Amino acid sequence: xxxxxxxxxGLSTIVTxxxxxSAVAVLGSAVVxxxxxxxxxxxxxxxxxxxxxxxxxTESVSIENIAFCSNCGSxxxxxxxxxxxxxxxxVSVTITQIQLxxxxxxxxxxxxxxxxxxxxxxxxxxxxxxxPTTISPKQSYTISTDLKSxxxxxxxxxxxxxxxxxxxxxxxxxxxPP
Amino acid sequence: MKSRRALSTVVGAVFAIIALTSTVTYVSxxxxxxxxxxxxxxxxxxxxxxxxxxxxxxxxVTVPNSKLNITVLNTGGVPINFTKIWxxxxxxxxxxxxxxxxxxxxxxxxxxxxxxxxxxxxxxIPTNSYNVKLVTSxxxxxxxxxxxxxxxxLNIQLLAFPTTVPSGFKSELVMVVINNSTSxxxxxxxxxxxxxxxxxxxxxxxxxxxxxTPTKYTTLSPGTTAIFTWDITVTGTGGDSCTASxxxxxxxxxxxxxxxxxxxxxxxxxxxxxYAQNSGIITMDYSSFKWIETxxxxxxxxxxxxxxxxxxFQVTFQNNNATAGGYLLNMSKNSQILLTPxxxxxxSSAHVPYAFFIVNTINTNPNTNSYxxxxxxxxxxxxxxQGGVKTLxxxxxxxxxxxxxxxxQNNNCIPAGQYYGxxxxxxxxxxxxxxxxxxxxxxxxxxxxxxxx
Numbered sequence: 001x002x003x004x005x006x007x008x009x010g011l012s013t014i015v016t017x018x019x020x021x022s023a024v025a026v027l028g029s030a031v032v033x034x035x036x037x038x039x040x041x042x043x044x045x046x047x048x049x050x051x052x053x054x055x056x057x058t059e060s061v062s063i064e065n066i067a068f069c070s071n072c073g074s075x076x077x078x079x080x081x082x083x084x085x086x087x088x089x090x091v092s093v094t095i096t097q098i099q100l101x102x103x104x105x106x107x108x109x110x111x112x113x114x115x116x117x118x119x120x121x122x123x124x125x126x127x128x129x130x131x132p133t134t135i136s137p138k139q140s141y142t143i144s145t146d147l148k149s150x151x152x153x154x155x156x157x158x159x160x161x162x163x164x165x166x167x168x169x170x171x172x173x174x175x176x177p178p
Numbered sequence: 179m180k181s182r183r184a185l186s187t188v189v190g191a192v193f194a195i196i197a198l199t200s201t202v203t204y205v206s207x208x209x210x211x212x213x214x215x216x217x218x219x220x221x222x223x224x225x226x227x228x229x230x231x232x233x234x235x236x237x238x239v240t241v242p243n244s245k246l247n248i249t250v251l252n253t254g255g256v257p258i259n260f261t262k263i264w265x266x267x268x269x270x271x272x273x274x275x276x277x278x279x280x281x282x283x284x285x286x287x288x289x290x291x292x293x294x295x296x297x298x299x300x301x302x303i304p305t306n307s308y309n310v311k312l313v314t315s316x317x318x319x320x321x322x323x324x325x326x327x328x329x330x331x332l333n334i335q336l337l338a339f340p341t342t343v344p345s346g347f348k349s350e351l352v353m354v355v356i357n358n359s360t361s362x363x364x365x366x367x368x369x370x371x372x373x374x375x376x377x378x379x380x381x382x383x384x385x386x387x388x389x390x391t392p393t394k395y396t397t398l399s400p401g402t403t404a405i406f407t408w409d410i411t412v413t414g415t416g417g418d419s420c421t422a423s424x425x426x427x428x429x430x431x432x433x434x435x436x437x438x439x440x441x442x443x444x445x446x447x448x449x450x451x452x453y454a455q456n457s458g459i460i461t462m463d464y465s466s467f468k469w470i471e472t473x474x475x476x477x478x479x480x481x482x483x484x485x486x487x488x489x490x491f492q493v494t495f496q497n498n499n500a501t502a503g504g505y506l507l508n509m510s511k512n513s514q515i516l517l518t519p520x521x522x523x524x525x526s527s528a529h530v531p532y533a534f535f536i537v538n539t540i541n542t543n544p545n546t547n548s549y550x551x552x553x554x555x556x557x558x559x560x561x562x563x564q565g566g567v568k569t570l571x572x573x574x575x576x577x578x579x580x581x582x583x584x585x586x587q588n589n590n591c592i593p594a595g596q597y598y599g600x601x602x603x604x605x606x607x608x609x610x611x612x613x614x615x616x617x618x619x620x621x622x623x624x625x626x627x628x629x630x631x
Contacts, residue, residue, distance in 0.1 A: 024186075032200075035200060043207055046207075050211040053215060054215055064313050086317065088315065
């Protein structure tokens with residue numbers, strides 16, 4: 001009797017233990033996999049955020065010179081402003097937009113022969129003066145902004161020039177046309 | 179039972195280890211990321227700090243051999259590397275589209291150091307005006323304007339000191355230039371003034387200017403002031419005036435008309451009211467001059483015929499010394515009136531001047547129709563500073579004396595004839611009751627008198 005009863009108890013216990021073990025293993029593996037995936041996602045998000053912010057604070061653009069051109073394109077047109085930017089940071093910077101007095105520039109001046117070209121950038125020939133553009137560290141780039149005729153810049157009235165990068169950095173300066 | 183417990187413990191331990199390892203890995207990774215970000219922030223702060231520490235001053239700009247030559251002083255705390263020079267021809271409105279950039283060959287300067295010969299590769303026309311900008315590797319810029327006072331009117335004032343001057347004397351024309359622009363001005367020189375004469379008295383007034391001082395300011399930083407002066411010599415009278423004007427005050431600068439206050443010449447006169455500004459500190463009131471021979475004071479210029487009666491005098495003086503603090507001019511016993519005959523004495527022989535030394539008072543006596551002198555103690559009578567007025571008496575034959583003499587050459591009895599006179603005053607500027615102080619002497623031209631008919 002003792003052997004028969006003992007044998008039954010042992011089987012059920014083993015089965016139960018096996019089921020429990022399987023359940024724990026399955027659930028545990030699922031939890032571990034889920035948490036590992038989440039942690040990985042967090043790691044990637046954290047990494048991306050950190051890299052983006054690090055690059056953003058590292059990028060530095062100097063609006064080096066602003067030249068108001070009176071006779072570019074046509075005589076006394078006064079609608080071209082050459083803005084020279086220099087990347088003074090340690091990472092490449094992509095300039096996406098330039099604004100004059102809060103007006104986004106969409107037209108750029110290339111040369112006397114093809115003034116006021118469209119916003120297709122870079123142009124088919126000649127030195128590009130348009131946006132978007134990527135400026136490597138220590139390099140400069142001149143943007144020839146075109147205020148579409150009949151809009152002109154006004155002498156002795158300060159203009160605000162704002163430059164925006166892909167990372168969201170904004171650089172602003174002011175200049176007074178002659 | 180022991181083996182079953184061990185199995186579950188092992189399984190739990192495995193999961194625990196996995197969980198802990200994952201957590202530790204994630205935390206470590208996060209810490210690493212944050213550390214990198216922190217380093218970036220620190221680096222950025224350092225860069226911004228260096229940008230703020232970067233300061234330089236343009237000490238001179240010349241154009242030898244038609245080449246730009248800029249000298250820069252590093253006044254900041256970090257080395258400076260100049261990466262570019264922008265130059266714009268601002269000579270006329272038609273040339274302003276001419277904009278060029280150059281990379282300087284001389285470009286590095288340590289803190290406190292001087293960098294010379296910047297821009298030697300740039301050809302410029304010395305007489306043209308240029309707007310020049312220096313750019314550093316950190317993005318700082320400094321702009322200055324060469325040979326031009328800019329496209330905007332500067333704050334310029336014209337003054338004249340004084341506006342009223344005696345004819346033939348000089349007034350100072352002063353041009354005050356304040357650089358209210360945002361650019362440093364280089365080689366700032368004024369044009370010559372145009373002098374305009376207003377001939378009111380129709381007496382051919384003149385107005386001339388000497389050269390400007392200084393001729394040039396090498397640099398004029400934003401917010402600083404330059405002062406140019408001219409000596410303007412004017413002649414004329416009666417409301418004549420001279421004004422200086424500019425249509426373009428600075429060479430190559432903005433056209434703005436400036437006119438100075440009118441400078442008015444006045445005739446030099448020796449009246450009691452204007453003598454002080456033309457002559458000396460002690461002035462006399464000519465109308466107060468009086469003489470006495472008997473017991474009556476007289477104020478005309480001709481004495482009665484008298485070869486044996488002595489004379490005495492009184493004159494009122496004013497002390498125009500502006501020094502405050504209770505000071506006065508205490509008169510010395512040697513002060514005197516000196517009268518000299520214009521044609522010599524009898525028989526054309528030379529005569530020493532007739533001296534009448536200062537006395538304390540002169541007392542008249544109507545009963546005897548005479549007067550008497552009270553001897554003068556050295557420095558006992560003072561005329562207060564700042565316009566003090568006092569009447570002084572003269573008549574003694576000697577210093578501190580109370581008597582007169584009518585014999586011999588040295589006497590107080592003036593014979594018939596014409597005389598010219600001088601008032602000779604000695605004294606000390608001191609406080610009342612004190613006998614120490616700075617000595618002072620002055621002669622005042624007296625007017626002529628006639629002794630006897």
